[in-house]
Amino acid sequence: MVQPVIGTLRAGRRAFLRWVAALGGGLVALLAGVPALRAFLSPGVRRAAAATWIKVGEADLFEPDVPTKVDFVETVTDAWVENRILRSVWVYTDDGENFTVYSGRCTHLGCSYGFDKDKGLFRCPCHEGVFSLKTGEVLAGPPPRSLDRLETKMQDGILFAAYRDFRVGVPERIPV
Numbered sequence: 544m545v546q547p548v549i550g551t552l553r554a555g556r557r558a559f560l561r562w563v564a565a566l567g568g569g570l571v572a573l574l575a576g577v578p579a580l581r582a583f584l585s586p587g588v589r590r591a592a593a594a595t596w597i598k599v600g601e602a603d604l605f606e607p608d609v610p611t612k613v614d615f616v617e618t619v620t621d622a623w624v625e626n627r628i629l630r631s632v633w634v635y636t637d638d639g640e641n642f643t644v645y646s647g648r649c650t651h652l653g654c655s656y657g658f659d660k661d662k663g664l665f666r667c668p669c670h671e672g673v674f675s676l677k678t679g680e681v682l683a684g685p686p687p688r689s690l691d692r693l694e695t696k697m698q699d700g701i702l703f704a705a706y707r708d709f710r711v712g713v714p715e716r717i718p719v
Contacts, residue, residue: 593707594693594694594705594706594707595617595705595706595707596696596703596704596705596706597615597617597632597703597704597706598615598701598702598703599613599632599634599644599695599701599702599703599704600613600634600701600702601700601701601702602639602640602642602697602700602701602702603639603700605634605636605639605642605702607636607637607638607639608636608637610633610634610635610658610665610676611633611634611635612631612632612633612647612657612658613631613632613633613634614629614630614631615629615630615631615632615706616628616629616630617630617706630647630706631647631655632644632645632646632647632693632704632706633645633647633658633665633690634702634704635676635677637677642695642697642702643677643679643692643695644692644693644695644702644704645665645679645690645691645692645693646690646691646692646693646706646708646709648691648708648709648711649667649669649672649686649690649711650672650681650686650687650688650689650690650691650709650711650712651667651669651670651672651684651685651686651687651711651712652669652670652711652712653711654667654668654669654670656668656672656674658676663676664676664682665679665690667684667686670684670685671683671684671685672684672685672686674686674689674690675689679691679692687712687713687714688713688714688715688716691709691716693705693706693707707719
C-alpha cells in the first residue's frame with residue numbers, strides 16, 4: 544500500500560516540476576523574444592521624424608541674389624543620450640520677399656557644400672557636385688537629385704524653415 548502512494552507522489556512531483564520548468568522557459572523566451580522581435584521589425588514600421596521649425600533670421604537681413612549660409616544647433620536625443628549637432632541651411636532670395644531655403648547637406652553623400660562666388664553656383668567638395676543657385680538642380684557630378692528644399696514660413700518679419708534630413712544617395716526625396 545505504501546509503494547503505490549510513493550510512486551504517485553513521485554509522478555505528481557515530476558509533472559509539477561516539468562510544468563514549472565516549461566512555464567519558466569516560456570517566460571524567459573517571452574522576456575527575451577519580444578524586445579528582439581520588436582528591434583527586428585521596427586525599421587519597417589518606423590515613421591519619419593517630424594520637421595523642426597527653426598528660426599533662420601530676419602527677412603530684411605538677407606541680401607537679394609546673394610545666398611547666405613545659416614548655422615544652427617539641433618538637439619538630438621537617442622534613448623538617454625542627448626547630442627547637439629551643428630546643422631546648416633542656405634537661404635536665397637531674388638527679391639527679398641520670396642525665399643528659398645536649401646538643406647546644407649549634399650544629396651550625394653551628405654557632405655556640406657559651399658557657394659562659388661565667381662561662378663554663382665553651389666559646389667560640393669567631396670565629389671565635385673555642382674548645383675544651380677536659383678533652382679538647386681544638379682549641373683555636374685554624381686548627386687542623384689537636386690538640393691533638398693525646405694518648407695518656409697514668414698512670421699512677424701522673421702523667416703522660419705522646417706528642417707528635416709533626407710536620405711542621401713538616392714534619386715527619391717525620402718525623409719529620415
